[in-house]
Amino acid sequence: MQTKGIWLAGVLVVLFLAAVPDTSRGITVPDTVILNTQSKLYEPFTFNHAKHIQLTKECSNCHHHTTGTLVQDPNCVRCHRNSSETQEVSCKGCHQTDSFSATAMHEKDPKTYHKDKPSLKAAMHRNCLGCHENMKGPMGCQDCHQRTKEGDAFYYSGAYAPKNKPSKGEHNGH
Amino acid sequence: MKKLIASGAITVNSPQKSSDRKWTFMEKLFLGLTLPQYIGQALRNPFNWIIAIIFAVGIPIILGRFIFGLSWVTHSSNDYPWGLFLAFGLFGMVPLSSSGFLLGTACEVFGRHDLEPIERLGLLNGLLGYFFAVVFLLIDLGQPWRLPFPMVVSFGPAAVLFLVAWHVSTYLSVQIAEVSVSFFEWIGFPIGVRAIRKITLGLTVSGIILSTLHQGALGALFTYAPGKVHPLWYSSSFQWIHFFVSSIPGGLCMVITVSTIASKTMSWRFDQRFKDSLDRVTVSLAKGASMGLATYLTIKLMSIAHDNKWAYLTTGYGQWYLVEIMIGVIIPMTLFAYAIHHKKLPIIRFSALLVVLGIFLNRLNTALITFNWKLSEREIPHWREVAICVTVYTIYIVVYRFILYRLPIFYQWKTQEQYALAYAAKPETTILKDTEPALVFASKTEAKAFRNAETITS
C-alpha cells in the first residue's frame, strides 16, 4: 500500500535516473546505466553496472530489500521482517527528485519512518560515496561526473576562477 | 593670555565694555582683545601647534572615513563590530559626563549651594562629553544620516539601544537647556535666562531620570552578549548597576581633572569666588567620588561572589582585571581617604586623574580588550582608527577650551546694574589682584582707563 503510493509518485515526477526499463525488471540486468541526465551543473555519465556487480557481489548492498534478499537493516526489520520483495528496483522508483517541494512534503506520511527517506540525489550520493570510502573508490565530484561549463561558472572554477587575489586582511572577518 | 592681562588687556565678564559702551559680539568672541593680539596669543601657545599638527593629520582621515567607508579606517571586523570609536568614544566618554546630572542634582535638588561655583563646569562637562560621544557614534555608525530613524521612522522599543537613543537625545537637549543659561547671559538675552531658570528643577529631575537610565543602559547593552564579554567584566543582573555606579566617581573626578587643568592653564579666567572655593569644592567632590568608588567596589565584589567567579582571578585576564581595579578604584580610594583627611589637594587631583583613566580602562576592557575572549584573535585597532579618536578628542578639548574662555563658567556674569554698581563702588569693593601694576599702564583714552578699572574689579 505504502509502496504503491511511492511508486506512483515516482512515475509522476520528472526523472533523474534514466535507464532501467521497468518492464524488463528481473529479467535483464543492464550492464551500463546513464546517470545524472537532469543536472545542469554536471554532465550525464555512464555508470558501469556490470563492474559494480562484480565488485560487490551482493545486490542488496545497493538495492536494499528489492532484489530477492530479505530486509537486513535492523531498523527496517522491526516492521518489515516478513515483508515480501518490493516491485521497484530502480532507485528513482522510490526516491523522489524533489523531496522538499511542498507537494512532496505534504505527501510524506508523518506516522511512518519513511518520512526521513532521502531524495534520489542524496540516496545515490550517500550510497555511492559511503561505499567508495570503505572500498577506497574515487571520491571527487568530477571522478564520476564532469562539470559542465555552467557548473564551472557556478563554482567560480576553471575558466571562471576569481582573477583578483583577495587583498590580505580585508573581508575575511577576523 | 596671562601676559596680556598683565599688560592691561581686560577680560569680558559683563555686557558693558565701559560704562557707556557694550561689548560687541566680535569683541566677545576675541576675548576683548584686538585681532592681532588674539592671533598673537594663539600663536604663542605651543599647545595650539600640537593641535594644528593633529588636525592636519586627523581631519583628512575623518573625511576619508566618509568617502571611502569604514573599511578604510577600521579593520572592518565582523567579530568586533564595536571598535575603538565606541569603546573609547561612547562607552568611555559618557560615564565621565555624568557630572552634569550629579552636580545639577546636588545643587538644585539637594540644595548643596556650596557646590554652586562648580555646578556650571559640571553641566558643561556633561554636555560636551555627551555631544562628543554622539560625534564618535556618528563616525562609527554605518549610515549616520539615519540617526533620527529610531525617533521617527521605525521603532524597536524592546531594544536597550532604543532607550539609549531616546535618553541621550532628550538628555542632550536638557543639557543644552541647562548650559544655555551661560550662553544667554553671554550674548545678552535675559529673557532666555529667566525662561530656563523657571524650569531648572524640572530639567534637573528629568536629567536624573534620563541619566540613571542611559548610564545603566550602556551597561545593559552588554547583557546582549553574555558569552562574549569576559565573565569578570560581565554580570547579567548587575551590569547596568556597575555602569551606573562607576559613572558617579567618573563624572566627579572628570570635573576635578578639568578644573585642575584649567587652573594650570587658564586661571586668568577664574573669578575670585571660583578661586576661593576651588579647593573646598574639590574636597567635597572627592568625598562624593570616594563614596561612589566604595559602592562600586562592593558591587563589583558582590557580582563576582554572586556568580562565583573567583577562579577567573587567577587567569591572565584575572590579573588584568586586578590591574584595572587597582588603578581605577583601590589606589585612588586609598589616596582619597588619606588626602581628604590631610587636605592634600595635589594628591586628590592625582587620584581623580587615576579614576578617570580607570573608567576609560574599564570601558575599553569591557567593550574591546576582553570582548570575545573565547575567540583566539584579538582586535588591534587600525592606526587610522586611533588617529580619528585622537583627532575627535582634540576637537573636544578645543571646543571645551573655546567655551571656557568665553562663557561664564569659571566666573560670574555681571548684569548691567551690577557693573554700574561695581564701578560706582569701586573704591570700597576693589580687590587687588597680583596684576595690579597693570593699573599704572599708560592709557590713551578714557575707555582704556575704564577697562583697567574693570580688570581689577572682579
Place this chain on the structure above:
Amino acid sequence: MKRRDFLKGCLIGGAAASLGAPSKSWAVGSFEGYPDAMGVLVDTTRCIGCRSCEAACNKEQKLPEPDVPFDDTSVFEEKRRTTEKAYTVVNRYETNDGQKPPYRKMQCNHCNEPGCLTSCFVNAYTKTKEGAVIYNGNVCVGCKTCMVACPFNIPAYSYSSAFDPLIKKCIFCYHTRLKFGKPPACVEICPQEALTFGLRSDLIKMGHERIRETPDRYIDHIYGEKEMGGTSWLYLSRVPDDQIGLDTTLGNEPVISNVKDFLGMVPMVLTIWPALFSGIHLLATRNKDHGDEHHNHSEQEDGKK
C-alpha cells in the same frame, strides 16, 4: 508663583522623560516559536565538505565573486566565519578519535527569539511565521548591535561600502523561496542531504529518531533544540558539539532574558524618580529656609548670577 513654576518644570521634565518610555511590553522567555515555522536539520555526519551549499547561496543571494573557487578545499586550513560576501561557510574540524574529520555548515540559525531582533533599535529584523529571520536594510542605521547580540556571531557588515553599508546575513532564502514553500538554495543543492528541510517540530522528531535508530552515529543531542531559546536550524553531530565549533556554554535562555532585568527596571525609574527627587528637593530646601521656598529660590538665583 514659585510653586507653579516648580510644577511646570516638573511637567516639562516628566514629558521629556516619558517620551523615552517605551509602551511595548516585554514578553519574555515564553515564546516557543511559530507553529508553522520551518527549519533545517543539519546532519554534520553526512556532510562531505563539498561547499556546494556555499556556491548555491552565492548565486541565490547574488553575492559578489568569492576570493577562491567554491571547489577549493584549501579554505579548510583555517576556520572561516560568515562575511558580507558569504552568508554561509563550511568549516572542517579536527577530532582526535581517528575518524574522518567532520564538516559543519554555518549560517544564521534563525532563532526562535533572535538576539539580533531583540537588540535592534529600529526594528530592522522580523521573525516571519515561516521561521525566517529577515532584515530590512531600509531602516538600518548601522549601529551593529545585532552583531554583538548574535550569540552565534553570524551577522556581517558590508564595511567596504561607504554610502550604503548594510548587515549581511542568511535570510533563509525568504524572498525567493521560503515564502513560496520552497526549500532554500543550499538545501536543494546538497548532494548528501546533510540539510533536511521541514517543519521545525518535525525535524526535532526526525533528529531524535535518527539518534535512536543509529546511536553509534550521533551524540544524543540536537544542537538548537533548546539552545538560546531554540533555533530553526538544528545540528546533529557525531562528536560533542564543542568539537565542531558550536558554543556549548550559551545555555537555553534566549538573549532577551538577560536584558529583561534592566528593561523591567525602566518603568520603575520613570515613575518613582520624579516623585522621589522632587520630594527630596522640597525637604532639602524647606529645612534650610524654614519653609520659605520663595526666598530660597531667589537666593539660588542670586547665587547663580
